[in-house]
Amino acid sequence: MATVDHRSVSRFLSERARRIPPSGIRRFFDLISGVEGVISLGVGEPDFVTPDPIREAGIRSIREGHTSYTSNYGLLELRELLSEHLAARYGVRYDPHSEILITVGVSEALDIACRAVLGRGDRILVPDPSYVAYVPAVVMADAEPVMVPLSQRYEFEMRVEFLEPLLSPEVKALLLAYPNNPTGAVMPRHELEKLAAFAEEHDLLVISDEIYDRLTYGVEHTCFPSMPGMRERTILLGGFSKSYAMTGWRVGYVCAPADLIEAMMKIHQYTIMSAPTAAQYAAIEALKSGEPYVQQMRAEYDRRRKVMVSSLNEIGLPTFEPKGAFYVFPDITPTGLSSIEFVEQLLLQQKVVAVPGDVFGPSGEGHVRMCYATSMEQIEEALERINRFVHRL
Structure with missing residues (x-):
């Protein structure tokens, strides 16, 4: 009879799996489960229901x-509408037959983009702070993320002067994420022009995550592949979750030159097959009739954004004005607490959930992310509690 090995099953885990950290955002989401009276400014999800026609x-x-x-590439009608949508809004056109792939959210789009173009020995420049999935996606592609420290002093913009010292022969790509999660930063066009010249000079591929493209306030979003010479070296990631309040439908897309799309499609084909069919039909309707709802939701986010920024600054937490997405990223160093201490004590003492900035990268330390995709009533109550908490310190 074989001897049973009672050692921990963790010995079977791959090194790659061991290197991937659990989501710091979900940890705080789990902490509040079942707790009465909690106001969450944590998880970045619209508080609106998907509009009726969708x-x-x-x-x-x-x-x-x-x-x-559906086709592995997704419904052709959806791809055709996306092609027209991007051409009308940003002046960049993709062939719906060969240059657009419908994915299960932007999360899958990011994953297959990284796995299709990165491998062992490759490096990619990644903004710090940035969305928590970027580094794990690079790790799962067996590549190495090179973190680019960004700061509130420069409104968390990724600038060429921050990239140049980090270049090496192994750096193959640059990841852009604007409008940005967690900071709400938006890149001005003149800085994107410099990045475009940098990418061309050093022959870098660009992965541009533009999931929040429709959520900007007082500024125009510049779609990176619309920049001169960038369409042929950019993988554009986008989706329906944020703009149309469709998080649970899980519909995203990736646009790129045909050879790159073909490589990503093969990974998508063997792991996913196709995005959910009903969700794709909903996305078609979003592109046909969703624009008034996008405008309404954006106007409401803008109203909340202004209240959050002014109130946090009055409380004594310096907060730069985010021009996109639906997050504020206040500086909490005046309290003398670390990001994790601030968030834990705020939760315990005032039942308000925020996310510590360091889960988005080392440069996020000294900040916390607060999401204003919740009702104004909840926001105002949360701000009162934050005010009490800070002044008791």
């Missing part, structure tokens, strides 16, 4: 029996 389109597709796989 929901009805998804339901109708099921009733009409559209329950089979």
